[in-house]
Amino acid sequence: MNQALSTQTLVAVIGAGAMGAGIAQVAAAAGHSVKLFDNRAGAATQAIVGIRAQFEKMAAKGKLAPEAAQAAGARLQTAEQIADLADAGLVVEAIVENLQVKQKLFADLENLVSEACILATNTSSISVTAIGAALKSPQRLAGLHFFNPAPLMALVEVVSGLATGPEVADVLMATATAWGKTPVRAKSTPGFIVNRVARPYYAEALRVLTEGGADCATLDACCREAGGFRMGPFELMDMIGHDVNFAVTNSVWRAYFNDPRFLPSLIQQDLVDAGFLGKKTGRGFYNYQDGVDKPLPATEPAQAVPLDAILYGHSPIVDVLSARLKAKNISFTHVMAAQGDTLATVGGATVRITDGRTATRYAAEKKTPNTVLIDLALDYAKATRLAISVAAQCDPVAANAVIGLLQAAGYAVSKLQDIPGLIVMRTVAMLANEAADAVNQGVCDAAAVDTAMRLGVNYPCGPLAWANTVGLANISTVLGHLANTYGEDRYRTSPLIQHHVFAQKALS
Numbered sequence: 001m002n003q004a005l006s007t008q009t010l011v012a013v014i015g016a017g018a019m020g021a022g023i024a025q026v027a028a029a030a031g032h033s034v035k036l037f038d039n040r041a042g043a044a045t046q047a048i049v050g051i052r053a054q055f056e057k058m059a060a061k062g063k064l065a066p067e068a069a070q071a072a073g074a075r076l077q078t079a080e081q082i083a084d085l086a087d088a089g090l091v092v093e094a095i096v097e098n099l100q101v102k103q104k105l106f107a108d109l110e111n112l113v114s115e116a117c118i119l120a121t122n123t124s125s126i127s128v129t130a131i132g133a134a135l136k137s138p139q140r141l142a143g144l145h146f147f148n149p150a151p152l153m154a155l156v157e158v159v160s161g162l163a164t165g166p167e168v169a170d171v172l173m174a175t176a177t178a179w180g181k182t183p184v185r186a187k188s189t190p191g192f193i194v195n196r197v198a199r200p201y202y203a204e205a206l207r208v209l210t211e212g213g214a215d216c217a218t219l220d221a222c223c224r225e226a227g228g229f230r231m232g233p234f235e236l237m238d239m240i241g242h243d244v245n246f247a248v249t250n251s252v253w254r255a256y257f258n259d260p261r262f263l264p265s266l267i268q269q270d271l272v273d274a275g276f277l278g279k280k281t282g283r284g285f286y287n288y289q290d291g292v293d294k295p296l297p298a299t300e301p302a303q304a305v306p307l308d309a310i311l312y313g314h315s316p317i318v319d320v321l322s323a324r325l326k327a328k329n330i331s332f333t334h335v336m337a338a339q340g341d342t343l344a345t346v347g348g349a350t351v352r353i354t355d356g357r358t359a360t361r362y363a364a365e366k367k368t369p370n371t372v373l374i375d376l377a378l379d380y381a382k383a384t385r386l387a388i389s390v391a392a393q394c395d396p397v398a399a400n401a402v403i404g405l406l407q408a409a410g411y412a413v414s415k416l417q418d419i420p421g422l423i424v425m426r427t428v429a430m431l432a433n434e435a436a437d438a439v440n441q442g443v444c445d446a447a448a449v450d451t452a453m454r455l456g457v458n459y460p461c462g463p464l465a466w467a468n469t470v471g472l473a474n475i476s477t478v479l480g481h482l483a484n485t486y487g488e489d490r491y492r493t494s495p496l497i498q499h500h501v502f503a504q505k506a507l508s
Ligand SMILES: NC(=O)c1ccc[n+]([C@@H]2O[C@H](COP(=O)([O-])OP(=O)(O)OC[C@H]3O[C@@H](n4cnc5c(N)ncnc54)[C@H](O)[C@@H]3O)[C@@H](O)[C@H]2O)c1
Pocket: 014, 015, 016, 017, 018, 019, 020, 037, 038, 039, 040, 043, 093, 094, 095, 096, 097, 098, 101, 105, 122, 123, 124, 125, 145, 146, 147, 148
């Protein structure tokens, strides 16, 4: 492994916008002298004023010694023109997201800096291979993809284009580590790791919304309270902005030659057309105008506590139900032997975890009309809400007994329309599917994809680790049923998941 650049190396940052300023702050805090250049008059000066204020704030909060804050601030200077960057040992570009403009900048830089100088681009969506193609020495260029805000987000994707020298990627990995970041290696492919693997988080929620599975507030609440995600997909899209999120989806979809995995949603197109771009315009999926309350998730009214529940075997949900019913002295029976995929029977209903079929189909195929399906939770002991779906054939009295059982165990219950795979399970299955394909296609390794999704978008668990916990065979079954229900290539199971299911091995 090559060494990190020494702190004696001058770092040039080009583009003093949101990302460039953040990257300059990180490099200066790590001990480098930093020159910041922007072609908009005054932009670099203004950014440095902001960064110094950040350092002072950190000192005031005791996160940085006052002398260290002062020294870090003093290591930053503006460059009046690009020629002033000639002595840089690393240049990080964070200018406008445009291939031709970036190519021209790097071609100019190549004629200016020393041969040893490493050139890095912070692009989030342009091919590093294509940017490098404009260089005489494309091996010296790599992607160094920070996440916003760069000083706070730990993840950096070190992206190799076709011509990137392995030693250049090694130095950037080591340097990002020395800067306090957690870098992961990625091959230059559309969306790199995070912007590709995250697509299903939005896409599955949009699909469920399109099909009337539930409203945004209910789906968001299930993703937060059962899935353990920090933000639900709709509130997150509203925060990112639909113009930005829709553009990324479109760009990844087009770049993969219209692979249906990434198919954009008409709902999001509509929001963009209407100018309902999310928080920044006061309206997106939610209305952010003053005085408008955020809608509450749909929650089932309280049902009577059933006293005839029978729990079967051991599984995360059964063990939680058993412990909680016991703690409340609610009478139930726990049969230790598993009974197929039946978790419980109560009030004449059979309760199972979703396997990607609708409850109605399950009821028909298993000849158990009173079927109620429960969604996946990251941790049933910590989840505060569970989504369920009820077969069309199910007697409402039996369904209410299941709701009463879950409520007695402390869960808020959201009854979704009978869509296949509910919301958390199908989202996790598709995140894992995309993560597995990224690994299978050599974009990154399994550890990198899980690290990237935890640190780049704050997922509570890496998608592959999560899939291993759920069981790859279960994930594969869910995907198979989704593919079968929709008849769409979008839900095809990654060959890597198939391989590991047959090999009976976890994916790591
Ligand atoms: N904003 C994000 O969340 C984010 C995250 C990761 C990566 N990125 C990528 O980082 C880059 C910058 O994004 P941003 O959000 O900081 O943009 P921004 O618009 O906030 O800043 C870009 C800056 O670059 C300057 N600039 C434009 N062309 C220039 C040129 N030819 N020479 C010198 N300066 C020039 C502009 O004046 C502006 O100050 C883009 O490639 C973007 O895709 C953005």
